[in-house]
Amino acid sequence: MSYIQFQNIHKSFGSNEVLKDINLSVEQGQLITLLGPSGCGKSTLLRCLAGLEDVTAGQIFLNGENITGKSPKERKMGMVFQQYSLFPNLNVYENIAFGLKMKKLAKDKIDKRVKEMVLMVDLIGKEHEYPYQLSGGQQQRVALARSIATEPQVLLLDEPLSAIDAKLRKELQTRIRQINRQLGITTIFVTHDQDEAMILSDVIHLFHGGKIEQSGKPTELYTSPKTKFAASFIGSYNILSGSDFGKIIGEERNAQKNFAIRPETFTVSPNPLPFTEGCHHFHAIVESHISHGNVLRYTLCTNGVSFHVDVLFRSFQLFEIGQKLYLSVEKKNCLEI
Amino acid sequence: MKREKSSSILIVVICIYLILPLLLTFFYSMFQQWNDILPSGFTTQYYQQLFADSRFLSALVRTVLISVFPIFICTVIVLLAMYVVIVYLPGLDRIMQVLCMIPYAIQGIILAVGILSLYVDAPEPFSNRVFMLTATYCVMILPYMYQSIKNNLNAVNAPRLLETAQILGAGKLRAFFSIIVPNILSSIVISMILSASMIFGDFVIVNTIGGSYFETAQMYLYKMLAQSGQLSSALIVLLFVTTLLISVGAMALKSKNKSSER
């Protein structure tokens, strides 16, 4: 059995079924992400694991032990929320020490541990400040320190970086990854940001409508989405109906199927490309272009079908609107879903 | 600007309208005679008389006691009840809200008369006037204490704080009283103080229930009206200054609170 095991989890709020037969396992020491749009149930699953919600049906196992029905206190997990949730009446030191106090540790042990934590999250000198005196990023670091001070077996993070600005987010992502690696704490991260999921995770579980749509390593999920939803959520796939795809490549395709192609897998040239085995060849007209910094995204049109292509901005060569371009794409990069 | 000038004038006029009665009362207490338009005979004798009157002093003491006691009781009662509602039975919140709003509809004379007629012949301790009075005041300030505590619990996002504390290993009781309560305490104190000034200024309830058993400052004042105008006005000024100090204290606490929150 895996370190954490969810078996046949169902959760309903009244008549609203939020989790539908979830089966999921997590290995010890992994950092896994529950990814999905708002309302898909990922936060609920996390809260069920923490003991903050009861499951309607199913079991949860931690290290072989059935923890379904146990109180949060008994589960000994750490949790970080989106809104930090620091205790406003306690300063940084006291917030971090709180869990240790609950465990009734000796004063000097608490002191030692808190100092370790403060060092780990880089907040030396701020121990006596109160939450209202700290920035958002600092508060989240305190929340992080507080949650791992008690050496929990599992660390849960519920969209912890959504309220933090972009640059700081990168730092904190690195920090969380470090904590997972250095301390070996099994970590479960919930987010709706696919970039974040890709950066952090060993395994991603994509949620959709209360079910797990697809699970896998980040690159797996990125290169091989199995459903239309997965392709639309991860990366910036072109999702084309069978007939549209057929119009682009000039061959008939099954209209019932969809085809997903990553925009960066096209080879583009203003001049005709030499024929390569295993590729589709066609041409298109430039409709528009947008610069994403180091990547240029072109919207092209073939036979009335629009799609987009990403090109690394290597030289100053910018294709113009109305220009005719020649493209090729490997057949294996056109995923049938 | 034209608009600004006429607005200022209006505000000044209204201020005069509001302050004038207060000012007149104050002057009345400082002069021996006021038969014509202007008074004559400046003196502080009336204030001296008041403080020398033991009946007044005991009435004042009673007023202070009865203003303070019910507030603490009511606060504890509401906090305990809110603890259960927030932690265990959130469904009861609606009922509690209705129950705490009813006193607003039966305020003053209805409440006083209802309680008196019900318990005046009942066995002790219910028929004890002070007991009745304390309980009545608790009910009178219930809407204000409840609303204040509720708003503050919402402001600190109590359910989330409770969850966090529980995850860190605190029991439910401990979480509520060592995390939630300290955070809402300073705001509760403000409502407690304002409730105190409400009880301080009450006449109808204490006159009905307290009657001759428990004379407070307001009742003493009423009796004084028939005796001496100057003594009455001196008393009014004293009482007013007291409530003013209480309110100012509350405002000061409030701004101190605000400055310590971002």
Added chain:
Amino acid sequence: MVNKKPKLYLLALAPFSLLVLFFEIAPLLMVIVRSFMPEGRIGFTLEHYISIFSKKLYQQAVWNSVLVSVVSALAGIAIAFFAAKSVRSVGRRMKNFFISVLNMTSNFAGIPLAFAYIILLGNVGVLIMIGKKYGFSALAGFNLYSLVGLMFTYVYFQVPLATLLLIPAFNGVHPQWRESVELLGGNGLTFWYRVGIPNLLPSILGTLGVLFANSLAAYATAYALLQNNFSLLPIRLQEQFTGDVTQHKEFGSALAVVLMLLMVLAIGINNYILKKNRGLQY
């Protein structure tokens, strides 16, 4: 699996439940039940309610109470409207000063207020004397101890409360609306009539409800001014229970129920209008 642990925490609910049960619900129910009981014995009767609405004395009391409350509430809110409106166009210092004055004087009610008005407008009140000396006959002949005098006094404690309630409401009136109206060819009056007041209506009506309920229940001021010489509902009510000669608990209860219904009506209309207008808020 449901925990069958003894629910100890329910103990914490006990004090509240006891307080509410004995001193809120019980008196309330008692008053309602008694109002339907004939005097001195058990039974069911509507005679008290019939008395209230047929005997001149009590008709007068209900009518006076409603009249005083409605008029003072309307006058209070009119003054408060202009006061709150003006507050927006003055500097910060004057605004803070004004709000302090409002807070301070909102405490001045009950017997102290009655007394102050006696000094001001009583038989030998300062303003009366000024009126006599300088020949303002309207002022000189003013009778504080009448319905009109009472209304004047009630307005005094309505104004601070109403203004304090309305000032935040005016924050919701955006200056851009005024500018748009002017650009479209309207003037100040047009603005207030067509945009400003309609948008403020929920707050205005809500505050009216509060003012009305406030003055219906007011007892001390009226008692200090008029004792039992004037027919007002709260005063007639109190008489039934603490009269020197006889007590009429059952009849008093009926009066109390009538007063309660009026209060509930005021608050109810308030809530109804607020609910109805929630759709207008964007």
